[in-house]
Amino acid sequence: MTLTTTTSVARASETSAPILEVLAARWSPRSYDPSVAIDETALASILEAGRWSPSASNTQPWRFIVARRGTPAFDSIVSNLMGFNQAWTPNAAVLIVNLAETADLDGKPRGLASYDLGQAVAHMSIQAHHEGLHVHQMGGIIADGLRDAFSIPENLTPLTVTALGTLDTPEALGEEGAIAREKAPRERFPLDEIVLVNE
Incomplete structure (x- = not known):
């Protein structure tokens, strides 16, 4: 029932x-309104929701690259997405590269880093919806391209990219x-x- x-x-x-x-x-739309900028207070709350998500032994192995539409960082992320993701993401207000700290600074592996990053992004997606925004998560990324574009250190692994913004019509x-x-x-x-x- x-x-x-x-x-x-x-x-x-x-x-x-x-x-x-x-x-x-x-839900996870792809149609975003390109005329609406991100509300910075809402964005701060979304990132804060990720910061306060659970993690194994409180290691907090999540890191984020946050890029607003119209910036070189945003364009770099778009260029490192695969297939149809490159077609619709330019209208999102923000793109976030989600990175897992797979090893600490001493090289010790963090086996649950990917799991904990997933929890952080899930918390962020729910906070975003609460703020009246929508999120679409993408695994179709060029990880090595992102690594080069943002000089990401070896102990951080780009796993997904999150699009964030305001809905437009499906058409x-x-x-x-x-x-x-x-x-x-x-x-x-x-x-x-x-x-x-x-x-």
């Missing part, structure tokens, strides 16, 4: 148990397949497929 239904633009998420509205309404994407995907309902596996043991 569906207990929660949330609509955001043309996307709807249905949950089989009640969850927080900000979680139910979160602004221009490409028919992209418009259809933007309007499609969200889908998730049912709980009984992902919970292996529930005693």
